[in-house]
Amino acid sequence: xAAGNQRSLPSLRLWLQSTTxxxxxxxxxxxxxxxxxxxxxxxxxxxRQLVEALRTSxxxxxxxxxxxxxxxxxxxxKAAGEDQAPFQLxxxxxxxxxxxxxxxxxxxxxxxxxxxxxxxxxxxxxxQFQLLLIASAGSSLLxxxxxxxxxxxxxxxxPLQQLNGQVNELKAxxxxxxxxxxxxxxxxxxxxxxxFNDLQRRLADAWLKERSFVDGVAHELRTPISxxxxxxxxxxxxxxxxxxxxxxxxxxxxxxxxxxxxxxxxLARSDSGRLQLMLQxxxxxxxxxxxxxxxxxxxxxxxxxxxxxxxxxxxxxxxQDRLQQCLASLIDNALAYGEGVIELSAELxxxxxxxxxxxxxxxIPEQERDKVIQRFQRxxxxxxxxxxxxxxxxxxxxxxxxxxxxxxxxxxxxxxDLQLWFKASGLPPAP
Numbered sequence: 215x216a217a218g219n220q221r222s223l224p225s226l227r228l229w230l231q232s233t234t235x236x237x238x239x240x241x242x243x244x245x246x247x248x249x250x251x252x253x254x255x256x257x258x259x260x261x262r263q264l265v266e267a268l269r270t271s272x273x274x275x276x277x278x279x280x281x282x283x284x285x286x287x288x289x290x291x292k293a294a295g296e297d298q299a300p301f302q303l304x305x306x307x308x309x310x311x312x313x314x315x316x317x318x319x320x321x322x323x324x325x326x327x328x329x330x331x332x333x334x335x336x337x338x339x340x341x342q343f344q345l346l347l348i349a350s351a352g353s354s355l356l357x358x359x360x361x362x363x364x365x366x367x368x369x370x371x372x373p374l375q376q377l378n379g380q381v382n383e384l385k386a387x388x389x390x391x392x393x394x395x396x397x398x399x400x401x402x403x404x405x406x407x408x409x410f411n412d413l414q415r416r417l418a419d420a421w422l423k424e425r426s427f428v429d430g431v432a433h434e435l436r437t438p439i440s441x442x443x444x445x446x447x448x449x450x451x452x453x454x455x456x457x458x459x460x461x462x463x464x465x466x467x468x469x470x471x472x473x474x475x476x477x478x479x480x481l482a483r484s485d486s487g488r489l490q491l492m493l494q495x496x497x498x499x500x501x502x503x504x505x506x507x508x509x510x511x512x513x514x515x516x517x518x519x520x521x522x523x524x525x526x527x528x529x530x531x532x533x534q535d536r537l538q539q540c541l542a543s544l545i546d547n548a549l550a551y552g553e554g555v556i557e558l559s560a561e562l563x564x565x566x567x568x569x570x571x572x573x574x575x576x577x578i579p580e581q582e583r584d585k586v587i588q589r590f591q592r593x594x595x596x597x598x599x600x601x602x603x604x605x606x607x608x609x610x611x612x613x614x615x616x617x618x619x620x621x622x623x624x625x626x627x628x629x630x631d632l633q634l635w636f637k638a639s640g641l642p643p644a645p
Contacts, residue, residue, distance in 0.1 A: 227366050231359065238358055242351035246344055253340045261300050261311050261331055268327060269317045275327075286332030294324035308334045369400045377403075377410065389418035435475055443468035491536060491615055495529040495639060498560045498567045505541040506558055513549060513556065520559040527560055528638035530567050532616045537634075540612050541571065543605040544632045548573040552629060566635045574629040583622040609634075 268275045268289060278289035288310075298314035312330045319325055380392045393414065394407040446465035499522050506519040541558075548556045552573025559570045578586060585591045589607040610620045618636040625631040 227371060230366060231362055234358060234362055235355055238355055239351065242347060242354070246347055249343060249347070250340065253336065257311060257333055257336055258300055261313060261329070264331065265313060265315050265327065265329055268329065269315065272319075278329075288328075288330040290328040292326045292328055295326040302333070308332055309337055370403075373399055373403050377406070381410075384414070389421060390414045435471075439468055439472050439475065443472060491533040493531050493533055493616065496532050496534055496537070498527050498530055498569060498636075501532075501534070501537055501541070502558045502560055502569060505538060505545065508538070508542070509545050509549075513545075516549065516554070517545070517556050518558070520557055523561065527562055527567055530636040531639040532618070532636060536612045536616065540609045540634060541569070543609050544571040544634075547605055547632070548575075548630070551575055554629070562638065563635075565638050567638050569634040569636075570631055571633075572625040572629060572631045574625065574627060577624055577628060577630045578622050586622070587620065 268278055275289065275291075278287060279291070281287050281289070294316060295314060297316050300311050300313040303310050303312055309332070310330045311333045312328070315327045315329070316324060317327060377394070380394070384392065393411050396404040396407045396411075399407045443465060446461055446468055449461040502519060506517060510517050545556065545558075548571055552575030554574035557570070557572045559572070561568050561570070579594065582594065587606045587610040589604055591607075606620070613620045613634055616636070618634055621633040621635060623631040623633060
């Protein structure tokens with residue numbers, strides 16, 4: 215069955231509570247029914263025995279005929295007729311059990327014994343007992359609900375909440391550090407605790423092997439790439455080597471591989487929790503000015519820094535080097551995939567300071583914006599250009615570590631507007 219057609223199961227706690235309460239109600243309802251049936255059977259049996267005694271004892275029959283209805287018994291002899299099983303009737307505000315029995319007298323004359331027996335008190339005792347059962351059922355339901363709530367909370371809900379909290383706190387570098395104690399769990403949850411501990415250990419081993427592999431590859435490749443790049447640059451300095459010479463292509467590719475290796479190493483350190491940030495207050499306009507000064511000579515007059523706002527912007531709490539790394543990546547993307555002038559600006563929106571890197575190229579389609587911030591993913595507008603698909607992924611990861619957000623919007627007049635949102639952490643600096 216398709217996942218979309220599956221219905222979610224109800225809450226296990228509500229399921230157990232409702233099932234238990236329904237079982238209590240069904241038990242008391244069965245007890246009420248059994249009590250009513252037993253009382254009715256007892257009254258019929260008493261009435262049958264009384265009829266049998268009157269049939270076999272003429273003296274007892276004579277006394278019963280002389281008895282008054284006030285004593286709860288009326289016996290009459292009538293002409294022969296048909297037998298009739300006992301039935302209830304109401305008379306004088308009381309309930310009677312009446313039967314008609316055909317029998318022969320001592321003179322072999324057929325007569326019908328009409329016997330009416332007052333069962334009002336018996337029915338009243340039955341009703342009182344049933345009311346007592348109903349009251350007991352209500353008290354039992356309340357007590358069962360309270361006890362079951364406590365038992366389910368301590369034995370099921372609380373352990374599962376603790377397990378959920380530990381799972382949410384797990385990170386790549388803390389695997390196998392939060393081991394559950396199976397002996398502290400209810401017996402039904404002990405297999406789950408053991409499985410969770412085993413899963414943590416296996417994930418920790420796999421992560422350690424992956425991290426060792428990435429670190430080893432990064433270390434082993436860094437030296438040969440540096441050697442290739444160095445020799446290529448030396449050969450480029452020889453007289454007569456043009457920019458389109460294979461040596462220049464080798465130098466460019468070596469530089470690109472070096473940058474790619476650095477990005478992969480940064481992502482690996484971030485994934486493993488080893489990326490250390492030094493957060494400190496920073497003027498956002500100073501951050502944009504540093505980025506502009508670094509790239510203005512490489513951007514062929516395409517990079518522009520907008521005029522500061524009349525009112526100074528609040529500071530932001532960031533790692534200065536990592537923020538420059540993010541801005542550098544965004545500017546590189548704009549230079550590679552955008553067109554026209556690239557504008558750097560900052561503004562205050564609500565309680566956030568927003569840094570803008572805008573270009574006037576084809577932009578990034580809205581349906582691809584979640585895709586391009588994933589690793590090794592590129593948008594359709596980057597077709598025909600070279601790239602690894604890691605730049606925006608690294609920016610996204612670094613910005614999140616600095617408690618910020620990366621937004622992709624459309625620039626006015628066309629193009630992409632890549633925005634870095636940070637919470638304003640202080641008052642604007644003094645002029």
